Amino acid sequence: KAGVTQTPRYLIKTRGQQVTLSCSPISGHRSVSWYQQTPGQGLQFLFEYFSETQRNKGNFPGRFSGRQFSNSRSEMNVSTLELGDSALYLCASSLRDSQETQYFGPGTRLLVL
Amino acid sequence: KQEVTQIPAALSVPEGENLVLNCSFTDSAIYNLQWFRQDPGKGLTSLLLIQSSQREQTSGRLNASLDKSSGRSTLYIAASQPGDSATYLCAAPSGAGSYQLTFGKGTKLSVIP
Numbered sequence: 001k002a003g004v005t006q007t008p009r010y011l012i013k014t015r016g017q018q019v020t021l022s023c024s025p026i027s028g029h030r031s032v033s034w035y036q037q038t039p040g041q042g043l044q045f046l047f048e049y050f051s052e053t054q055r056n057k058g059n060f061p062g063r064f065s066g067r068q069f070s071n072s073r074s075e076m077n078v079s080t081l082e083l084g085d086s087a088l089y090l091c092a093s094s095l096r097d098s099q100e101t102q103y104f105g106p107g108t109r110l111l112v113l
Numbered sequence: 114k115q116e117v118t119q120i121p122a123a124l125s126v127p128e129g130e131n132l133v134l135n136c137s138f139t140d141s142a143i144y145n146l147q148w149f150r151q152d153p154g155k156g157l158t159s160l161l162l163i164q165s166s167q168r169e170q171t172s173g174r175l176n177a178s179l180d181k182s183s184g185r186s187t188l189y190i191a192a193s194q195p196g197d198s199a200t201y202l203c204a205a206p207s208g209a210g211s212y213q214l215t216f217g218k219g220t221k222l223s224v225i226p
């Protein structure tokens with residue numbers, strides 16, 4: 001069974017630009033969560049989707065948004081990039097929710113210059 | 114608000130030693146706790162998920178325990194090997210019924226040959 005895949009793996013953007021990251025969950029998984037990981041703050045929850053509905057949102061500004069498609073693939077978008085958005089963005093999938101084992105993708109490393 | 118703390122932040126041990134990693138959490142109204150491993154620049158790999166009813170979970174040389182009443186979990190690694198070198202993170206649900214996980218900042222383990 002293929003694992004969680006994330007594209008692209010690396011991105012370099014400049015301040016003010018916007019970026020879209022993609023996550024394909026394990027086949028049959030309907031819950032997708034997104035996390036931002038930085039050396040200073042560690043892993044911080046962004047949002048979680050189930051069956052195309054956002055069930056939870058973390059404490060991030062409105063520049064961070066996401067969506068989930070009918071095939072459970074998910075995208076997150078960051079608009080008006082800031083230097084502080086440089087981070088490793090990780091997505092995780094599970095069958096239904098966080099009560100189950102979370103399977104993480106390799107992440108997308110975003111560098112904002 | 115759930116807070117997860119991991120002590121120590123870093124640990125260096127000689128190969129073959131048994132070791133314990135600690136995780137504490139503030140909100141004990143959790144239904145499970147998960148332990149993950151992260152290699153440098155990579156995503157997270159799930160190691161163990163302990164349900165609140167289990168108290169202990171084992172996988173190979175790894176054993177995790179959960180004590181909700183004291184707000185603590187431990188990950189025991191037996192006969193450590195250089196390949197165990199990685200950062201170990203624990204994660205707990207952010208509250209009763211929450212769909213998000215709160216992560217500790219991890220313990221960076223180095224096993225010296």
